[in-house]
Amino acid sequence: MTRKNLVYVAIAALAAGSMMAFPQTRTIIAPPGSAVAGIPFSPGVKAGDLLHVAGTMGTDASGMVVKGGIEAQTKKTLENIGAILKAGGMEYKDVVSVNVYLADARDFDAMNKVYREVFPTNPPVRATTQADLMLRDGLVEISAIAAAPNLARRYLNPAGWSGNPLPYSKGIAAGDYIFLAGLVSQNPQTGAAVPGDVKIQTRQILDNAKVLTETAGFQMSDMVWSRVWLTDPRDFAGMNEIYRGYFGDIPPTRATTRAGLTTTTYNVEIMLWGVKGVKQRLGNPAGNTPLSQAIKVGNHVFVAGLTGGGAQVRGDIKGQAAMILTNIQTLLKAGGADFPNVVEAQVWITDSRNFAAMNEAYTAAIKGEVPARATVGAQLMSPDNLVEMAMIAVTP
Numbered sequence: 001m002t003r004k005n006l007v008y009v010a011i012a013a014l015a016a017g018s019m020m021a022f023p024q025t026r027t028i029i030a031p032p033g034s035a036v037a038g039i040p041f042s043p044g045v046k047a048g049d050l051l052h053v054a055g056t057m058g059t060d061a062s063g064m065v066v067k068g069g070i071e072a073q074t075k076k077t078l079e080n081i082g083a084i085l086k087a088g089g090m091e092y093k094d095v096v097s098v099n100v101y102l103a104d105a106r107d108f109d110a111m112n113k114v115y116r117e118v119f120p121t122n123p124p125v126r127a128t129t130q131a132d133l134m135l136r137d138g139l140v141e142i143s144a145i146a147a148a149p150n151l152a153r154r155y156l157n158p159a160g161w162s163g164n165p166l167p168y169s170k171g172i173a174a175g176d177y178i179f180l181a182g183l184v185s186q187n188p189q190t191g192a193a194v195p196g197d198v199k200i201q202t203r204q205i206l207d208n209a210k211v212l213t214e215t216a217g218f219q220m221s222d223m224v225w226s227r228v229w230l231t232d233p234r235d236f237a238g239m240n241e242i243y244r245g246y247f248g249d250i251p252p253t254r255a256t257t258r259a260g261l262t263t264t265t266y267n268v269e270i271m272l273w274g275v276k277g278v279k280q281r282l283g284n285p286a287g288n289t290p291l292s293q294a295i296k297v298g299n300h301v302f303v304a305g306l307t308g309g310g311a312q313v314r315g316d317i318k319g320q321a322a323m324i325l326t327n328i329q330t331l332l333k334a335g336g337a338d339f340p341n342v343v344e345a346q347v348w349i350t351d352s353r354n355f356a357a358m359n360e361a362y363t364a365a366i367k368g369e370v371p372a373r374a375t376v377g378a379q380l381m382s383p384d385n386l387v388e389m390a391m392i393a394v395t396p
Contacts, residue, residue, distance in 0.1 A: 026047045030044070031083045034056075034080060034083060042054060044372055045372045049174075049177075051084075051145070052144075052392070053143055053144040055143045055375065056084070056143065057073070057133070057141050057142075058075070058077040058138070059076070059135070069139070073139045081142060081144055082118075085146055095144050096153070096172045097144065097179040098124045098125070098127075098145075099126070099127050099227075099374065100141075101128075101133060102140055103131070103140070105261070112166065119168075125171060125172055125181035126167075126168035126181055127269060129229050129269065130262075132352050132376060132378070133377070134376070141374065145344075153173060156173065156212050157170060158212065162190055165191070173218070176277065177273070177274070178213060179273050180272040180273070182229070182270065183208055183269065183270055184205065184266040184268070185200070185205055199238050199242050201268050202238075202243055202268055206246045210246065221250070221279075222274035222275060224300070224302045225252055225272070225273035225302050226254040226255075226291070229269045230259070230267065231260065231267045243270075244288065250295065252292065252295070253305075254290070254291040257378040258378055279297045280295065280296040282335050283331050293306070294334065299394050301336070301394075305346070305348070305390040307385040307388050308320035309385065317357045317358055318358070319361075321361035324388070325366070328389060337394075337396075340368060342391050343372065345373040345389065346390045347375040348375075348387065349387045350380060350385070350387070351377070351386070358387055
């Protein structure tokens with residue numbers, strides 16, 4: 001729809017006394033040097049109040065990873081993100097949520113040293129995990145979400161809770177959105193680790209998440225997006241046993257992968273994103289399933305991490321990717337969207353040597369202006385699954 005047509009639609013709606021929501025246009029943000037040749041992603045996508053920044057690495061204008069180790073790469077990565085934010089009319093202070101992927105968790109402290117310089121006060125929520133990165137010699141990859149500066153925001157630290165010595169906020173409420181950090185099993189009053197098996201740790205994490213959420217005037221039933229990282233996939237069933245009791249009839253969409261966490265005491269980390277509004281569950285019916293395949297709320301459609309299975313695609317990365325993309329498109333259409341409306345994608349592959357083949361299937365399905373995307377290597381919950389994909393769309 002052209003800008004001129006959007007004006008006509010708005011005028012007609014006002015004349016009719018309509019309460020129609022104004023459309024959220026999707027704008028690709030790609031400052032010079034921000035794209036990497038041959039990889040199908042947009043550096044940033046802005047839609048409505050949010051700017052989605054793709055998984056970004058410390059690459060120079062030629063697309064090569066800079067030399068100098070983790071500190072140099074973290075600095076360059078954040079500079080590249082800053083350029084994307086600026087091109088989208090935002091700044092570092094507008095960032096509300098970040099995912100950091102480290103090739104080696106031992107680089108955590110050195111990464112934080114540089115990161116803290118960019119976010120010295122009121123930092124975004126964050127999750128930091130270890131993952132295989134797709135560019136050779138890459139040590140760090142960072143994706144982010146920024147919110148329009150006119151959205152009123154609150155940095156959440158409930159009364160009686162300890163401060164966070166690390167450079168991230170535990171929760172941020174911005175307008176009708178709430179973003180929670182990747183939470184681990186901690187006593188919120190002291191910050192000390194609460195050890196135990198995956199059930200004990202999952203319960204502690206979600207109890208803490210509930211307090212943060214309700215402090216901001218939201219409910220756990222407002223959660224629409226979740227990421228769970230397990231250090232051992234054998235803990236999947238135990239985590240689910242506790243997790244399913246916290247979110248009501250429409251649990252958030254979710255992706256669960258294996259990851260090394262930055263402290264060996266913890267065996268599970270959970271990150272959440274909520275949106276106020278009436279939720280519509282798409283795909284799998286309500287029941288005892290601990291996740292929704294897709295959720296529509298307002299102008300957003302959230303699609304869970306999906307995998308492709310069956311004998312016909314066993315061992316076939318392109319076949320699995322194509323099956324996933326077909327299923328994602330079906331869910332998007334059920335919510336009034338399609339691939340041209342996708343603003344953010346996340347891809348996990350079990351073997352980085354399959355990156356090019358996955359991209360072939362991806363570009364065959366998604367034409368034109370592709371979404372912001374992060375792709376990392378991770379073990380999935382079933383050994384037969386070679387790839388998992390999740391997406392977020394904003395309906396026109």
